[in-house]
Amino acid sequence: MALGVGEALQSVICLAPGYVAHPGLPVGWVELVLAGMVLTMIRVLWRPESVTAGAGRFHTLVDLPGIGTWLRRLARHHHVLLALRMMTVAVFLLVIYAGLFGTPLPERNFATVVTWSLWWTGVILSVAFVGSAWCAICPWDALATWLVRRRLWRRAPEHVSLNLRVPRWLRTVWPAWWMFVGLTWLELGLGITTSPHLTAILALVILVLTLVSQLLFERKAFCRHFCSVGRTIGLYQQLSPLALRPIDPEACARCTTLECYHGTADIEPCPTHLVMGRLRENTFCTSCGACSQSCPQANVAWSSRPLGSEAMLDARPRWDLAWFVLALVSLTSFHGLTMLPVWEDWARQVAQVIGDSGQLLWTFTLGMAASMAVPMALFVLVAWVTWQMDGRKLPFRRLFSVLAIPVLPLAFSYHLAHNLNHLVREGRGASAVLLNPLGKGALPMSEAEMLQRQLHPLLDQDLLFALQAGLLVFGFWLAVRILQSRMSQIAGAGPARSLMLPMLVFVAGMSLFNLWLLMQPMVMRM
Amino acid sequence: MRRTIRAMLLLSLLPALASAHHVLGRPSYSLNEDSNTPPSMQVETQIGKYFVTYMVFPAFPQPGKPGRINLYVKRLRDDHPFLGKVRFTIRDDSWLASDDAREELGVQEPVDNVFRQGFVISEPGDYLVIAEFEAEGEPYRIDFPLRIGNPSSMGPLGITLGVIIVLLIAVNLLQRRRLARLKTSEYHAREEA
Ligand code: SF4
Ligand code: SF4
Numbered sequence: 001m002a003l004g005v006g007e008a009l010q011s012v013i014c015l016a017p018g019y020v021a022h023p024g025l026p027v028g029w030v031e032l033v034l035a036g037m038v039l040t041m042i043r044v045l046w047r048p049e050s051v052t053a054g055a056g057r058f059h060t061l062v063d064l065p066g067i068g069t070w071l072r073r074l075a076r077h078h079h080v081l082l083a084l085r086m087m088t089v090a091v092f093l094l095v096i097y098a099g100l101f102g103t104p105l106p107e108r109n110f111a112t113v114v115t116w117s118l119w120w121t122g123v124i125l126s127v128a129f130v131g132s133a134w135c136a137i138c139p140w141d142a143l144a145t146w147l148v149r150r151r152l153w154r155r156a157p158e159h160v161s162l163n164l165r166v167p168r169w170l171r172t173v174w175p176a177w178w179m180f181v182g183l184t185w186l187e188l189g190l191g192i193t194t195s196p197h198l199t200a201i202l203a204l205v206i207l208v209l210t211l212v213s214q215l216l217f218e219r220k221a222f223c224r225h226f227c228s229v230g231r232t233i234g235l236y237q238q239l240s241p242l243a244l245r246p247i248d249p250e251a252c253a254r255c256t257t258l259e260c261y262h263g264t265a266d267i268e269p270c271p272t273h274l275v276m277g278r279l280r281e282n283t284f285c286t287s288c289g290a291c292s293q294s295c296p297q298a299n300v301a302w303s304s305r306p307l308g309s310e311a312m313l314d315a316r317p318r319w320d321l322a323w324f325v326l327a328l329v330s331l332t333s334f335h336g337l338t339m340l341p342v343w344e345d346w347a348r349q350v351a352q353v354i355g356d357s358g359q360l361l362w363t364f365t366l367g368m369a370a371s372m373a374v375p376m377a378l379f380v381l382v383a384w385v386t387w388q389m390d391g392r393k394l395p396f397r398r399l400f401s402v403l404a405i406p407v408l409p410l411a412f413s414y415h416l417a418h419n420l421n422h423l424v425r426e427g428r429g430a431s432a433v434l435l436n437p438l439g440k441g442a443l444p445m446s447e448a449e450m451l452q453r454q455l456h457p458l459l460d461q462d463l464l465f466a467l468q469a470g471l472l473v474f475g476f477w478l479a480v481r482i483l484q485s486r487m488s489q490i491a492g493a494g495p496a497r498s499l500m501l502p503m504l505v506f507v508a509g510m511s512l513f514n515l516w517l518l519m520q521p522m523v524m525r526m
Numbered sequence: 527m528r529r530t531i532r533a534m535l536l537l538s539l540l541p542a543l544a545s546a547h548h549v550l551g552r553p554s555y556s557l558n559e560d561s562n563t564p565p566s567m568q569v570e571t572q573i574g575k576y577f578v579t580y581m582v583f584p585a586f587p588q589p590g591k592p593g594r595i596n597l598y599v600k601r602l603r604d605d606h607p608f609l610g611k612v613r614f615t616i617r618d619d620s621w622l623a624s625d626d627a628r629e630e631l632g633v634q635e636p637v638d639n640v641f642r643q644g645f646v647i648s649e650p651g652d653y654l655v656i657a658e659f660e661a662e663g664e665p666y667r668i669d670f671p672l673r674i675g676n677p678s679s680m681g682p683l684g685i686t687l688g689v690i691i692v693l694l695i696a697v698n699l700l701q702r703r704r705l706a707r708l709k710t711s712e713y714h715a716r717e718e719a
Contacts, residue, residue: 100679104586105555147694160697162704191549197679204686211690215697344550348572352602357573358668359551444555444565444585 022425022454023461024519029469033515036473037508044480044504045497058303060247075244075292075301078153085142092139092203094437099200103439107429109196110437115203116193117426121419123233128416131240132233135286140203141223144210155268163218166225172320173231177327180228181372184331188338189364220271223286231324234283236412238311238405239478243282244292245303252277252299260291260300267294276300280314283321308478311405312485319397322404326376329411329510334371336418336517375510379407382502389499390491402490403503406483410507413475414514417468421522424459468518476511483507553671555585569670576661577602580670589650589675597634597641597657607639612659614643619654619671628656650675 025033062072074080091114099111106112123134135141149156183202192198213222223230237243246252260276263269270276272284276291276299292300337343350356351363383400390399429445436442457464483503487496550571557565565585571578579598587593599608614631617623634641647653653672658665 096683100683104553104673147690160694160701162697162700189549191552194549194552194554200679201682204682208686208689208693211693215693347550348577348602351572352575355574358571359549360572444557446557 022421022522024521025465025468025515029465030515030519033469033472037476037511040473040477040480041504041508044484044500057309058243058245058305060245060301060303061242062247062301071302072298075289076298078289078293081136081289082153084137085139088137088139089142092143096200096203098437098439099196099198099203101438102196103442104196105439105442105444106194106196107445108433108436108439108442110433110439111196111199111203112193113426113430113433115199116187117422118430121423123229124236124412124415124419125423127233127236127240127412129240129242130287131237131242131244131282132230132285132287134233135223135230136288138230138286140207140210140227141220141286143207144214144222147211148214154266155263161215161218164216166217166221170221170225173225173324174320175226176228176231177320177324179226180232180324180327180331183228184334185365185368188335189361189368190359219269219273220286224272224284230286232328234285235321235325235328235408236415237282237285238315239308239409239412240282240310241304241307242302243305243310244276244285244287244289244300245279245305246276246299247301247303248297248299249277251297255297257296259294259296263290264294269294281310281316283315308409308482311408311478311482313489315405317398317401317405319401322401325404325407325411326379327372328415329407330372330375331368332411332415332418333375333510333514333517334368336414336514336522337371338367339522340517340520341523342520378509379404379506382506385502386499389502394490399490402486403483405486406479406503406507407510409475409478409482410510410514413471413478414517417471417514417518420464420467420471424457424464425453427458428453428456472511472515472518475514476507479507479511480504557585571668572602573666573668574664575602576600576608576666578657578668580655580657580668582672586676587645587647587672587674590646590648592644592646595631595641595643595645595655597643598639599641599659599661607636608659608661609636609639610659610661611635612641612643612657615656615658616645616647616653616672617656619652631655647674 062068062075064071095111095114098109102109102111126134146152148161149159186192186198186202190198192202209226210222213226214220255277258275258277259267261270261274268288268290270291271286271288274285274291276295279285292298347360347363347367350366351360354362354366356362380400383396383403386403387394387396387399394402433439459467483500484496487500487503490496491499551569553567553569555565555567564583567582567585569580571580576599581596581598583594583596595614597612597614599612600606601608611633613633615628616631617625617628631645632643634643641657651674653674655670655672656667657670658667660666
């Protein structure tokens with residue numbers, strides 16, 4: 001058995017000055033990712049093909065043998081959903097209790113482990129499999145709804161709300177955009193991920209915001225316009241293979257009562273003002289199930305669809321959503337950047353230059369602003385060049401919004417790859433925390449325990465690398481497919497090929513940057 | 527076997543490493559099993575030309591029990607340790623407390639480059655330890671949190687519940703007023719008709 005010191009360290013842990021960090025993607029996997037990207041590029045440039053064929057077709061899952069009946073029942077009855085909501089509310093309350101009254105050790109406290117290591121990483125993973133299902137069982141919305149409606153599920157004839165219409169200037173996702181930026185700042189800059197107390201306070205603040213929105217505005221304005229978690233999930237689910245859809249679109253076309261939109265005596269109307277029969281995109285669907293419960297023809301069910309088909313064909317380009325996508329792609333990469341061992345060195349140097357002290361919040365804010373501004377400025381440039389190449393046929397804002405759609409898979413794939421790392425490497429201590437949620441009598445994590453965690457991640461490290469590499473190639477491939485589809489819709493298959501070039505450079509550049517981030521050793525949060 | 531060898535290799539190297547990921551200026555906790563020192567609370571921060579590491583032993587000091595602060599100050603440019611004097615003071619960490627109510631803990635000189643300050647605090651609560659020194663003609667002041675006793679956090683919970691109740695009552699009242707106004711205007715409209 002020949003095992004050199006260097007090899008042993010490489011395979012378990014990577015050392016950077018002053019930190020324990022996990023090794024990044026090894027060179028072999030990096031080469032495979034690069035090969036995958038090159039092959040995708042060659043295929044697209046040499047063989048432009050219409051990607052509209054076959055995409056956009058739905059297959060209702062209720063027709064599946066065995067599971068279909070069960071899914072139909074699940075969609076029609078509220079009991080399962082209510083039980084799940086109660087469970088998430090119970091977990092949420094425990095998060096608050098543990099955060100406020102438990103140990104301040106983040107790795108021993110239920111609040112920090114469940115919120116940051118399990119929920120926040122898991123919720124993004126869940127979109128890949130079940131779309132926006134999280135929103136259906138979201139404890140913030142459930143608690144606020146119960147308080148306002150004063151009942152657990154049935155539609156309340158009267159409830160405590162001014163039922164105002166959301167002002168026109170707020171009817172965008174810009175509030176969610178700002179909340180997303182703010183949460184990232186709190187998470188990475190102020191470091192609330194390492195503070196159970198602040199984690200609990202943040203959960204309470206979001207609860208109050210949800211409640212205020214329900215008290216002021218009609219339906220669920222918070223979900224549609226303000227919630228950054230919901231909007232992140234909503235955008236990512238454009239790529240998801242599952243969505244709620246009519247079983248028979250013809251039945252919806254004939255329908256005049258629109259219970260899905262108006263609700264019934266018992267069931268709430270669609271919280272985000274959607275009409276199932278006209279639904280082309282699920283960006284604003286919270287999977288709440290109200291439409292499937294209220295439809296008199298039992299015509300709504302979960303359906304499968306080709307991966308990314310919504311982004312390729314159906315998603316309506318919108319200026320505000322385009323900027324949300326850009327925030328997603330830049331801030332997910334920024335997330336990775338702040339967990340590199342070199343980040344703190346850079347921060348210290350910048351802090352010295354600008355005379356920042358203490359927690360270096362100015363330095364962090366500057367770094368975050370730059371990390372957002374650079375990719376955004378590059379994107380604006382690329383959109384402008386494409387606009388010029390296309391002879392300014394479309395309004396600039398429209399082309400900009402169309403071009404932002406292919407960026408979505410880049411954010412999603414890197415987000416998944418990064419979160420997998422957290423889940424697999426930090427999730428190890430979750431069982432102990434579940435047994436002792438307040439961390440009573442627990443000691444800080446010792447170096448030996450930390451080492452144990454490094455040695456025994458939840459998944460084999462090579463499998464983790466394979467998944468990360470696969471995700472990056474998949475994200476790049478899907479981005480290019482979406483770009484191809486969108487450009488051929490704008491310009492036709494032939495001209496689309498040259499028109500795609502600036503965006504291809506952007507997509508490739510972002511993918512390479514994300515690949516570089518994954519290659520670096522990563523410092524864990526806890 | 528392979529794993530054991532890796533573990534041993536790494537264990538031999540680990541004392542040289544810092545522990546988990548931390549955020550500058552935020553408390554983090556560590557435990558060194560190989561030494562006799564109890565778990566500690568640690569804050570790292572940067573001020574001017576200096577990098578400061580502040581450690582509290584034990585990590586969760588209790589009222590009436592002795593605790594110790596270790597402070598290590600090094601110059602960022604060349605990692606040279608600061609060797610002057612550091613003055614430690616303490617005050618309540620509440621919004622209302624003022625700096626005038628500070629009490630002096632002591633003035634310390636470094637031993638092995640570390641400034642050590644003992645303390646015994648009888649009342650549980652949140653405190654602020656202030657370390658001050660003068661280097662290269664410039665005054666430096668750094669504030670560090672110190673929690674004595676187990677945390678009790680009824681504050682955020684109470685405020686949230688209070689806000690929720692006030693909001694529900696306020697919107698309820700507004701709704702009733704709106705309804706009453708609507709009824710009155712309907713009544714007048716009927717009267718006029
Ligand atoms: S989902 Fe049901 S209620 Fe809604 S349009 Fe279709 S048939 Fe009508
Ligand atoms: S009611 Fe609206 S938000 Fe709820 S699942 Fe149906 S379409 Fe989605």
